[in-house]
Amino acid sequence: MEKKKLYPENSNGKNKINRRIFLTSIGNTATGIVLLGSFGVTLEYLSPNVLLEIPKIFKVGPVNSIQPNSIIYEPEQRTFVIRDEQGYFYALSAVCTHLGCTTKWNDSGAAGNPNAVISCPCHGSLFNKRGEVIQGPAIRALDKYRIQLEEDKLVINTAEKVSEDEMILKV
C-alpha cells in the first residue's frame, strides 16, 4: 500500500511548497509562538514576587544574660540558639532534615538515649546537641546558621548556612 505523505513531493523527491502549505506553516508557527509565550507568561505569574515571610535575620541577647549550658528556642525562625559549657554560642536549625517537621529540644534526651536531646515527632529522627544524626530516617545533620556578635547581641542569619568549623562563636 502506498503511504500517504503529509507534504506532496516533487519528481526530484524534494518537498514541494505551494501557497496553501506556506500559509498554513506561517499560521501554525505564529499560533505556536503565541501559545509558548502565554505559557511562559503564566508560569512567571505563578511565582509570587513579594512574600510576607518572617525575616531571615534576627537578634538574641544581650549575651551576658544567657547562662552557659542553656538553649533558647525561637519558634518563629524555628532555630535553637545554644550556649555550651565553655560559654561559646552556635545556632542550629530546628527543621528536621528528613521531611521538614519541627524538632523538639529535650535536655534529658529521648528514646532512652541521654545524648538524643533533639528529637523529631514526625518519624522519630534523633540528633545530638551539635545537630548530628543519632537515629534516622534523617541522614543529614541539622543546618547550622551563621551567628555573630553585634554590640552585646547575637545576630543570627538563617539565610546563611555554615560548616562545622564556622558554626561556633567564641565570646
Next chain:
Amino acid sequence: MKILNWLAQTKIWQSIFRTKLPISTNLDKSLVIFNSLTLHIHPVKVRLRAIKFSYTFYLGMISFFLFVLLIVTGILLMLYYQPAIPHAYNNMKDLEFVVSNGSYLRNMHRWSAHLMVITVFLHMLRVFYKGAYKPPREFNWIIGIVLLIITLLLSYTGYLLPYDQLSYWAVTVGTNIVQYIPIAGEKIRFLLLGGNEIGEYTLVRFYVLHCVILPLFMVLLIALHFWRIRKDGGLS
C-alpha cells in the same frame, strides 16, 4: 394516568422528550436511549453479564456515585468556608459546632473521600484481575491511572483545608517529598506553596486546586472514561 397521558401529548412535552409514549415494545425501549444524550455513553443494549453484580461489583459506579456525592457536599461546604488564615480553622469549628447539620455534611464529605480512594483502588484491582485492561481497552486503563492520581491529589489538597496541625504537617512533609524531584523539585515546591513556607498563598492554591482545577479534570476524564467503555465495545 389521564393527566400523564394528556401531558405527553402536549407540545411542550414533545419538544423536550422526543420518544413517543407509551413505551411498550423493545423498539420503544431502545428509542429512549437512542433519542437521548445518554447514547453517547450508554449503548441501546448491554450484555447481561456486564450488569451482573459479581462481574464488576459495581466498583466503578460506586466510585462515580461517591464522586457525585463529594461534589454536592463539597459545594455546600464551600458556603461556610474561607480559604484564609485564621478563618479556615475557625470555619471548620463553626461547621462542627454552630452550623445546622454542618458536622453531618463535613463527615459525609470526609468519609466519602476516604471511601472513594478505596473503591477506585478496588475497581482497579477488579479490572486487573478480570484482565479487562487488555486491548482494545489499554487506553482506558491509562485514563484510569490518571483518574486514580487525580483522586489521590484531591484527597491530598483537601487535607490542608481545615488548617489544623494534621493538615499543616502533612503538607510540610508532602511538599518536602516533592522537593526531591530532580532539577525542578525546588521550583515545583515553591509554586505549590506560593512561597518558601506554608502560608496564605498555599492555602489559596490548594483551595483552587481542590475546588476547581482537579474536579474539572476529573469530570472531563470520567466522561472520556465512560465514552471509551462504550466505544471499546462495552464491558469486556
